[in-house]
Amino acid sequence: MQPVSEQNSEIKQHPAMPLIRRHLFPVIISVLFMLLSNPASAEVRSERWRWSNPLPHGNNVLDMFVTSEISAQAGDSGTIYVRRSDDRWAPAVTGVENYMRSVTMLGERIIATGESGCILWSDDGIDFQQAPLSPANTLDWFEGVDASPSRAVAVGDYGAIYTSTSGTNWVSAISGTVEWMRGVAFGGGKFIAVGETGTILSSTNGIDWAAQTSGTTEHLNRVRYLGIGGSGQFYTVGNNGALLRSGNGNSWILMDSGATNDLFDVALNTSGLLLVGDQEIRMSADGGTTWVDQINDLPTNASPAWVYLSAHGKSDSWLVAGRTGLLMEGLGTNAIDCAWQPSPSESSHAWLWDMTEQNGLYVAVGDLATIQTSLDGILWASEAVPVPLTNTVLLGVGGTSNLLLAVGSEGHVLISQAGLVDVSVTNEVEGFGVVWTNLPQFTTNSLQGVAATDGLFIVSGAMGKVFTSPDGTNWTERATSTENFLSSVAIGSSACVAVGANGTLLRAGPDGVSWSAVPMGTTNWLYRAHWLENQFVAVGQNGSIYTSPDGANWTSRTSGTSRWLTDVTFADGQWFVSGYQGTLLASTNLADWSPLRLPTGKSLFAASSKNGQLVLAGVEGVILRNQIVPATSPVLLLDYSQSLATDSNAVSSVYELFLFGGQPDQFFEFQSVTNLASSLWQTNAVLELFDPSGTIYAIRTRDATNAPPSEFYRTRVLP
Template identity: 35%
Template sequence: MLYGVQLSKAEEGPWRWANPKPHGNPIRAMAKGEDFSIQVGDNGSIHTSQNLVQWFPRNIATENTLRSVLFFKGQAIVAGDAGGLFYSESVDSFVSAELNQSTSRSFLALAASSRTVVVAGEGGRLYTSEDGRSWIKRSFRYTNNINSIVWTGRYFVVAGENGFVATSRDGASWTKRQSRTNRDLNALAYINKRLWAVGDDGVVLLSYNEGQSWLAARSGTNKNLNTITGTDNEIIIAGENVVRKGVLGFFMYWVDLLEKDEISNPAPPPDWTYFCALETSGKYLLGGRTGMLVDSVRDESDNDYLYWFTADDSVRNWLWDINNSNDLLIAVGDRSTVLTSRDGATWNLEVVPESMTDAILLGVGGDTNLLVAAGNRGHLMYSHNSWTNVVTQGEMGQTVTNRVNTLGIVWKAVEPRVTENDLQGVASLNDTFVVTGGKGTVLTSRDGKEWSKHQAPTSGILTSVESFKNKFVAVGGGNGNAIAYSYDGIHWTQVTGTSIFS
């Protein structure tokens, strides 16, 4: 959820994230330096932190996706789409690097030795630099996308599309290796003299000779894996709704970290899509879709157990519609999410009826006296403008009674459902409320509780409805080009052109 300059109570300036916090861009890569840590992602998103808890946005001269980051000779190097390559002059200043041959191909991966930093990406594009600021294009005879690079202490190793793997001592001359898979390899990690690779369909590979030959390691999952990190005793792999721990010993075994167990795994990470992972001092950070950042701590009595927690309580469900009534903003979305705000900057999550908790709310609307939220499979609920007493406890332990307006806060479900068709459009006019949806469905009500079903002159979905010049106007249709109007919400006329607006 974003809020912008048109909201009178919001701070003037560019768009800022109101929910989730600190942002909702996918986190593609993270790195920890001596002075600060950094995370990068979609839409030119770049944030830095001094403590891995509080993250602050930084400006960078791109709106393209940033896909890789590392620290090299005291500066952060950032690489991304459309040949974007940047270095930091300070924690809040990032400057475009110079390439001796520019490229429009995306950079996907970075790695560095003590002397050389290598960046590579789409179509086998590969550059090297001695200072992170000036880059030289290297001849690379392979055209596979390179998704990851790692420095082992003796070799640079790249991995990518269709199981491609190659090694180099200097980043300039490369030798192709056999990986024993044709699946895309998405990430590499060199941990305790073992080189690991993970990829699509749950592929995990292990090399004991720095990438020259590989063995397959069963991962226990067929889901796509995007990242790997670990310590001397364990590795963590994560990807599309998967987080697993590989315990290293005489025999290696895997633990599903998403499966909650009150004894061995009481606080699992969210079931999410993760793109990157960072190990620091024996604990882990996972970064993923919609800015999800998950931290971990070790169990004090048993070092094998990890407790996972998110850095904030932001709502990260998809939001499909927003409306305002009586100086209140209401946003609705997946998993029956309802958020309300008085200023567009601070949002509250509201409680919905239990029968609505599995709904996808697609539309919300109404007037100053009644709000209606509509969703998939005919889900409907309403909220009246009324007042109620809320009793709380004050700072000194005293009982405090507050008068609270219930509009947008207290919701009631419409049961039984009037239709099983998806519902999306919501509008009101002259004390009549109209909801539109799939198969030309139109519902009308005077109080939000009792609804009548009608049929518009279309078999397609009516995605939106508004009140305009004393009539309802609905749009949608099988090809998305139907327009219909009604004076009472019951009888509808389908039109073409602009006659209804005259």
């Protein structure tokens, strides 16, 4: 969205509650505030997905462009994140699902390139447009992009090179090679492009290219022009630890990186040179002669083993990003060492295998005995488990409003009960979902399925095991006719079902005592089953979806996908099914299923919902949320203030501060009009309450020379 006014005003953020969308406001004075809200309409809008974990987001960061004023990240599923001085990586609206591979700036215009000939550009970092290409409709992936002050160059598959002087229209250039090109950089008056089998090309104008001798046949993944104090050199990194340097882009020197894994980026700051890659972060303080492994060689504050894809150096600090959005900040502590910490520090990357919502509380469980809880789906807390179980893989979770069960490997079962629990001599806390204790093992077989109603708890797992309990603590094994892994169990109004490997489906009466096989005519693993809206719904391997009103008679449904389906939930008249590789399906009748777009290609293992909010969880700690039924409560103008300041040139400015308050994840318009008799309200900005507190500051500056006109304000909640 473009600014609505060209007057001399500027929106800034408050450091505590930053502004996600920056638009220029007209010069106004608040004399009245009115409230409007639109009726709620349930819709899974693709641009409304937000990350709850990991933070700031969970998309792979293939490339970063970082300056003191604006930064951008390019990632999977058409995602681009832009950070301004508020330090928040805000998601942009791209309108594409292509994997974005590289990002740069041509002047003040952001350019991102990616899968299947996709080139995007934006002047505000909020809304991106796709640029036309000539020749059009290329399917070549553009793996790298960089710009001189007057021209941008994108490189990609089969030697593809496209150039543009504006970033909005692109024309093909002749590279002279059919090798796949993976990176490009501009510096010292020259473009350098690198690619597979050690290919290096150079150009002084971005149009005419010449091949250079690299001295290696390794695939080269990235090239950067790096320098401090006005001069620089080209560095390129590649597979199997390949590292090369050149002062002019023509003559290249092979360097010993100390690494054997693939390298994906290189950065420079006053501390030295940094290499990042697959389980690799290495720093050299002497220009590349000796290297310190920042993952394995540091005694403290080492960076975790991970796939790092991009890096940036600033002064004596580093910003490194990688798979599933992991951001690490490094600060030089001496000539060879850094202190590394995740940014932000509260994110978890443990895989999450199951999730439930009970008594207003979301609970997700996963690897390393991970238990995450949330009251709102936005803020998640890690709960402590008994020390002997910290290496347990928790595969399933469920329960009632009074008792939660988490089950996992080797038959371990954790419980959390409602009510106050003593945690020290003087303190008590509400124990539900917070305080977890382990039950004595009643089996050594791994458990995954969990279902519960008042008076009946059921768990299932390996070797066809099914156990029932009236209270969640005393368990009885029930006989079954299978040794297949039973990964899920569900309790209906008149029957119970358990599903698992090789198309196994068992049925029991409402007491869960006697189990018998139900032939399903499939060998697909039926991974998960739930009782939702008076229907059993089972999902699994190869896009399997089956439904039944009684657990005995099942109908196979056409899902439209061959991917594994992993969970099912119900929200606001729709069933939602999650699955591998970012799959999400929706249906209003269980017969017709439609795919929905997600901002990730990560596999999802769990789905849950409450109060019109859909929450998904899965690989490497991924937790996504979407408020599909928008909150209709009005957004309030909580405060307004002015202050006057004069700069060094004796120019006076008025700073106006607006404080809005509402519900997190609400979108609203800030509108104004000069005459209440007029119906021509002007939308000054579209804002999002992204902070969990539900508040946001907008700070505007204007020239104090001319008095602004009086105006009336109101907010309008967007559906």
